[in-house]
Amino acid sequence: MPPLTPQTPPRPAHPHICIIGGGFGGLYTALYLARKGRGRQPCDITLVEPSDRFTFTPLLYEVLTDELKPWEIAPRYGDLLQGTAIHHRQTAAQGWDLQARTVTLATGEVLTYDYLVIATGSQQRPVPVPGVQNHAYRFRTWADADALEARLAQLEAVAPPPIRVTVVGGGPSGVEVACKLADRLGQRGQVQLVEQGDRVLKPFSPRMQRVATRALVKRRVTLRFETGVQVITADALTLTTATGTETTPMDLVVWAAGTRPTPWLGGDPATTPLGQQAIRPSLQLPGQPYVFVVGDQAAMPWRRDRPAPQTAQAAYQAAATVAHNLLAVMQGRSPKAFRYLHLGDMMTLGDRDALVSSFGLLIQGRFAAFIRQVVYLQRLPTWGHRLQVARHRLTHLGIWFRRNPG
Numbered sequence: 170m171p172p173l174t175p176q177t178p179p180r181p182a183h184p185h186i187c188i189i190g191g192g193f194g195g196l197y198t199a200l201y202l203a204r205k206g207r208g209r210q211p212c213d214i215t216l217v218e219p220s221d222r223f224t225f226t227p228l229l230y231e232v233l234t235d236e237l238k239p240w241e242i243a244p245r246y247g248d249l250l251q252g253t254a255i256h257h258r259q260t261a262a263q264g265w266d267l268q269a270r271t272v273t274l275a276t277g278e279v280l281t282y283d284y285l286v287i288a289t290g291s292q293q294r295p296v297p298v299p300g301v302q303n304h305a306y307r308f309r310t311w312a313d314a315d316a317l318e319a320r321l322a323q324l325e326a327v328a329p330p331p332i333r334v335t336v337v338g339g340g341p342s343g344v345e346v347a348c349k350l351a352d353r354l355g356q357r358g359q360v361q362l363v364e365q366g367d368r369v370l371k372p373f374s375p376r377m378q379r380v381a382t383r384a385l386v387k388r389r390v391t392l393r394f395e396t397g398v399q400v401i402t403a404d405a406l407t408l409t410t411a412t413g414t415e416t417t418p419m420d421l422v423v424w425a426a427g428t429r430p431t432p433w434l435g436g437d438p439a440t441t442p443l444g445q446q447a448i449r450p451s452l453q454l455p456g457q458p459y460v461f462v463v464g465d466q467a468a469m470p471w472r473r474d475r476p477a478p479q480t481a482q483a484a485y486q487a488a489a490t491v492a493h494n495l496l497a498v499m500q501g502r503s504p505k506a507f508r509y510l511h512l513g514d515m516m517t518l519g520d521r522d523a524l525v526s527s528f529g530l531l532i533q534g535r536f537a538a539f540i541r542q543v544v545y546l547q548r549l550p551t552w553g554h555r556l557q558v559a560r561h562r563l564t565h566l567g568i569w570f571r572r573n574p575g
């Protein structure tokens with residue numbers, strides 16, 4: 170088999186690796202590198218990330234129902250990277266020059282690198298709906314969850330019931346937020362889910378769609394299919410349906426529809442129809458053996474007809490391959506091809522309720538919620554953080570099982 174790299178990159182004795190983006194792709198690559206490279210290859214690792222906290226997105230919903238504490242799912246980089254060779258620069262990259270091997274930061278500073286990892290993830294896709302920007306709440310980052318939590322607390326304190334909530338988007342995020350909000354608000358809330366298509370969780374199996382629909386109906390979430398959003402104002406929402414438009418008063422709109430890869434910041438992007446960067450099976454940029462792209466930003470290989478999904482699961486697995494391949498390239502060995510293994514799907518369906526679907530098995534309910542938390546606990550970024558969360562969880566295990574949802 171021919172080697173995967175078309176040209177041999179330089180091999181400095183003490184290389185500088187610059188990683189842009191501190192999410193599942195970037196942070197985990199940095200941590201794997203620091204761990205695997207210890208004693209093997211001295212290198213400096215700079216992690217460029219504007220936030221001060223990593224967000225473990227799959228568990229972000231739990232903050233809304235107080236099932237998990239903010240420090241558990243959004244630890245600070247300062248704590249995670251303590252004692253490692255990883256240096257966090259809390260700023261955004263403004264651009265990268267692959268010829269000059271430089272990264273320009275928002276501060277104006279220019280970093281030079283020997284190896285570059287681009288892991289800038291995805292972002293909310295802009296939509297031409299008036300009012301989305303100013304009046305809808307997003308739910309992608311720790312800061313979004315914090316803002317939503319503040320709004321909910323304000324409504325719970327002053328708004329007369331029912332508190333009217335609309336969640337836009339029937340994908341996993343919309344379903345998960347709607348279930349959590351319905352459980353949190355209970356009798357005080359009136360939650361509706363608006364979806365342009367004719368069902369929730371369109372790309373998932375009919376069985377998962379049925380379970381999710383049942384969970385929403387059980388929580389009295391009104392399902393509005395084949396419905397679009399026309400305008401959002403500070404206190405109302407206009408929807409378009411097959412029969413016309415309707416405007417209703419609304420206290421809170423959560424926009425959970427549509428994402429796209431973060432725009433490429435370095436010259437001409439070679440993007441796929443999904444807007445992801447085209448890359449080699451080794452996750453290297455074509456013709457740039459010292460540049461790797463990982464996570465949502467990259468069209469990572471999977472099946473012949475489609476790339477790996479844009480999930481934490483895929484980014485986490487790919488980060489291990491990028492770290493392996495970086496060390497291989499630094500040591501003059503051939504990189505290996507990334508192989509994505511789909512382990513299954515998990516989603517929360519409310520307070521202490523979840524769905525776990527793996528290798529043909531589907532379970533739902535409190536036990537599924539417990540399994541989901543245990544699986545994610547092992548995926549938290551460092552051993553130190555995992556142990557802290559595990560200790561905290563174990564002391565609250567009785568309460569977790571006893572507490573009634575809602």
Ligand SMILES: Cc1cc2nc3c(=O)[nH]c(=O)nc-3n(C[C@H](O)[C@H](O)[C@H](O)COP(=O)(O)OP(=O)(O)OC[C@H]3O[C@@H](n4cnc5c(N)ncnc54)[C@H](O)[C@@H]3O)c2cc1C
Nearest residue numbers: 190192193194226227262289290464465479480481482484
């Ligand atoms: C609410 C929510 C729930 C989810 N639930 C699940 C789930 O249950 N299971 C699952 O597998 N996946 C889930 N996902 C998807 C998962 O979070 C992503 O697929 C995964 O985070 C992708 O990893 P990434 O490293 O590509 O991007 P991210 O983890 O998003 O990280 C990208 C990082 O890049 C940073 N960045 C962006 N631009 C720049 C720049 N110019 N300079 C420097 N840094 C920059 C961002 O601040 C961010 O920290 C969920 C996503 C969301 C939003």
